[in-house]
Amino acid sequence: MARIVANELAEFGQSIWLDNINRAMINSGKLKEMLGLGLRGMTSNPTIFDKAISASVNYDEKISELHQQGKSTLEIYDCLTVRDVQEAADILKAVYQETNGLDGYVSLEVNPKLAFDTQRTIEEAKRLHEKVSRSNVMFKVPATKKGFKAIEELTACGINVNATLIFSLEQYAHTAQSYMEGIKRLIENRGDTSKVRSVASVFVSRIDTIVDGLLEEKIAKGKDRQKNIELSLLKGKAAVANSGLIYRKYLDIFSSGEFKKLKDKGANIQRVLWGSTSTKGPGYSDIKYVSELIAKGTVNTMPENTWEAFLGHGRVKEALSADIEDAQKVIDGLKDFDIDIAVVCAKLLRDGVAAFQESFESLLHSIEEKAKTGKYIKV
Secondary structure, three states: OHHHHHHHHHHHOEEEEEEOOOHHHHHHOHHHHHHHOOOOEEEOOHHHHHHHHHOOOOOHHHHHHHHHOOOOHHHHHHHHHHHHHHHHHHHHHHHHHHOOOOOOEEEEEOOHHHOOOHHHHHHHHHHHHHHHOOOOEEEEEEOOHHHHHHHHHHHHOOOOEEEEEEOOHHHHHHHHHHHHHHHHHHHHOOOOHHHOOEEEEEEOHHHHHHHHHHHHHHHHHOOOHHHHHHHHHOOOOHHHHHHHHHHHHHHHHOOOHHHHHHHOOOOOOOEEEEEOOOOOOOOOOOOHHHHOOOOOOEEEEEOHHHHHHHHHHOOOOOOOOOOOHHHHHHHHHHHHOOOOHHHHHHHHHHHHHHHHHHHHHHHHHHHHHHHHHOOOOOO
16 A cells, blocks of 8 residues: 555655655665655755764764764754755655656754855855765755845756745745756856756745634634634644645746756756645644645655655545646635734744844754763753
8 A cells, every 4th residue: 555655656646755754764674675665865954964963873883983083063053964865865765767857855954043044054055065966966055135146146056956945935036046047057068967957945834833823813802703713613723724825836837938048058947846744733633734735846855754644544536736826715714814824934934034144053962962972962
């Protein structure tokens, strides 16, 4: 059953990636087993590495060794994360080759403290690209105003980019345009566009978390029964509706005459990747943000519990299409109740950058403590 549903989804046109990485799954052979069940890629972020390194003993020996060599905390972090990404990429290389470069990637985040510094983000991504030295690795750059230029520049240099922390339709459109501008420059410089791959990571479930909370507040204060019913009917719909509008824009952009000219010169489509797809709201299906986001030409990256749930009882049926009428009705309905999805998305972007920066600092602190004591484990 598990093997069938994963492969069926791939045949339909959507790839499953794992939103996790750690030394245990690499060393134990678990990652290889997951590839046998249809996994086609991996993503990471500072929060994932914080959990992997801080809350286990799997990295302690290496931390001690690097500390004794005189490495700084930041250098130790660099060595640990790069090693995991390199080894995971080597395991995934077979998928990369079998799919002609469509899948088989591992994503590594650029230092999130540089999210609002274009030049330093570019420099850091280039440094990591050279250090990791794997063709099937993507480098994650936040889709902030400062990040768009970095996405363009790195693409122009032939570096695979995972544009991350996308929440709004506007953010997505800027991201796709930045990718295409980078491809245009790469063509002008006689680079090989066929080797460049990119994804635009749209974060999903957090939108429902915020919007459902706002709806609940209005229901609690509301005295009009009919309005409260209308408010209740909007719960759990904002995130997928927003994703639907983004998917429509994705189809429009990459079927346009502008992109066709680039495609004719070997350029690849920048696929949409659905991220933050674990279910957070009570009462919702544990695979809500997988089942409701099945769409051709996309990726869904999910944590292990969601992956296991989908393998257990997921079904492959197209959920998103070019028809956005229902999605637009949801967004308009929210606006009628003074809930502006653009405002929600702007807050989530700020919060998302801050959360990754906090996780990054927490991770550095954990490494520093482990280096000093050799036994620090975060609980």
